[in-house]
Amino acid sequence: MTLTQLRAFVAVARLGSVKAAALSLRVSEPAVSGAVAALRRELGDPLFVRAAGGIALTPGGRRLAAGAAEIVGLAEETRRRVREAGTETSYLRVAATEPSAEQIVPPLLESFVRRHPEVESSTLAVPARVLTELLLDRRADVAIGPAPAAAPGGGSGDGDGDGSAGDQDPAPEAVEHLPFLKFQLVVVAAPRHAGAGLERAGDGPLRLPLSRLPREHWLLGPGQLDPATPGGAFLARHGVGEASVSIFPSTTAALNAVAAGDGLSLTLLHLVRDELRHGTLTVLDIPGTPVNGVLRASALRGDRRSPAASALCRFVTTPAALRSLLSRSTGVPGAHFHPTVHVSLWS
């Protein structure tokens, strides 16, 4: 599988004929035909068959077309970016778990780039367990997310008993973790959710026994089920699985639906202060909650770290950063905005 071969296939898939592809690539038809034949051989898939008015991709061909276009595009893009790296305004790629990417990172970065206007930043949302991997692969400069949930019962912590040759990973000590915010996760619902037969102790909060958790309707944002996070671990531990969960496009959307009375959610306590005060949401009294945890920023150690990453690591523990996290989120100035990118993980 070669970049040239992929380019040829993309052209064929796009233009619908070997001849047109050859013309557009300025090579002969057999060159294109041969490249495709090589791919066919290697992948064991006909990729496309001739059909009326052009070609029809097989399912495998469709997948290859998508992947190949991506790969070829990325290769071009990477070449270009490396070439013009000399002129770089320093660049910062932040990886975070989905809820953090949505609710924590934007205010943090907003106040950070206000102090460092020369820094361009972008955010990647990923499952918690690949945060470290992204750092090691240099696909991200800083990772932000909760410290892993402590193992619930027994078990020997994180000793992984790996006695093999270990030609794989560099020492995990290459990554440095910097806790910067303790948080509390609480279960919230609309106050009128009480109608569902919850027990109320006098004037106190609504009570919900643990056994009922799996039978409730949970409204969550993407990534909140991730068992590698304290919140996801809590839900998994009490039997809340995909069957009783609806996923919304964003954590905020899920909370809105909760406020509308559609179900329960799990959220950072300090993010819903206003809603609690206004009575649009209420905290449920559930054994084991609030779930305590700590957010941390991670980066490679020392000189393997880009300057912008060092600056952000210094920044997260400052009072200014804390202030930005606790005040209501204000959005990011239009000029600096880059949308969060969800990265699919190829382990």
Added chain:
Amino acid sequence: MTLTQLRAFVAVARLGSVKAAALSLRVSEPAVSGAVAALRRELGDPLFVRAAGGIALTPGGRRLAAGAAEIVGLAEETRRRVREAGTETSYLRVAATEPSAEQIVPPLLESFVRRHPEVESSTLAVPARVLTELLLDRRADVAIGPAPAAAPGGGSGDGDGDGSAGDQDPAPEAVEHLPFLKFQLVVVAAPRHAGAGLERAGDGPLRLPLSRLPREHWLLGPGQLDPATPGGAFLARHGVGEASVSIFPSTTAALNAVAAGDGLSLTLLHLVRDELRHGTLTVLDIPGTPVNGVLRASALRGDRRSPAASALCRFVTTPAALRSLLSRSTGVPGAHFHPTVHVSLWS
């Protein structure tokens, strides 16, 4: 630039030494060294220099490491996916503009996959002008977004006067457009925003002259400034630019901030019915609004289209689809959820 070379460089960047990389790839050190040397030559960048306790990547090296890891991972992933394409449950990739990806596509897909449980789907959020491109590259099966805003003043419409050899694109008629929903965009604010000195005509809605639009504070979701969409075009036409805009992680988050009284936003009228009824939001009376537009689904013509894409195209115009779009969004069942992926465009 070869996949093998990139693999070698990734290993070096990750493990911090040529020797370790060679060991892990099970080749000799000169093999790795040579691969890196080839990249250095081609890209004109030292990529890394030796430093205390290992290596230090140059800025270009950092960019290459990120891109190379991505490319290599994608290549593996693609190979795997093509190989197991035989067993595919049909797969549907939907591309949409960001607001649609967040607010329109989820309910649509939710009711679609309920009728076609065998279909796996994923969503890509992209700028409006690349929707067609994604279809042609087979990187998406169906594109959903607003029909382009009509050119405001004179101009000859979409005639592009391209008289060159044109060995580039297949005929644009390869893509078929299917309008399925008329929409109205309105400007909303919190009712108490009236305090900002807006003129109220008797009991009627709040009035806002066009000249004040650029001086207001706009709270938008990602992609709402895209001038290739009717909403973005409206804002651009009246001088609303990045300076007066704050971007939130999601359209929903922006609307929440509007309800909190922080500024103005632009939204689909039918999505805020509840908020208007409850009085948490109010529509402003602004000349030129509501902005009318039509959402459409696009796909390749005929036999170049995957079965799942055909099914979705048939589905969007059914009453069931319309119902799902007009009812309040309910989230997606956990088992079917794949997060929206934001695609960066390499034109």
Added chain:
DNA sequence: CGGCGACTGAAGGGAATGGTTAAGACGAGG
């Protein structure tokens, strides 16, 4: 200074890749 570990360079060879031209196979359409 000597030794040592780590990286780079220089041949060298086998196997691809990537390209060409020329000729055959195949389907659509008269």
Added chain:
DNA sequence: CCTCGTCTTAACCATTCCCTTCAGTCGCCG
């Protein structure tokens, strides 16, 4: 059936890749 356009195959060649072994060079540390 014949023709035409299109794709594939075949034969062939230059180049590059990719890996090897062997011989340095460089820098660190005792």
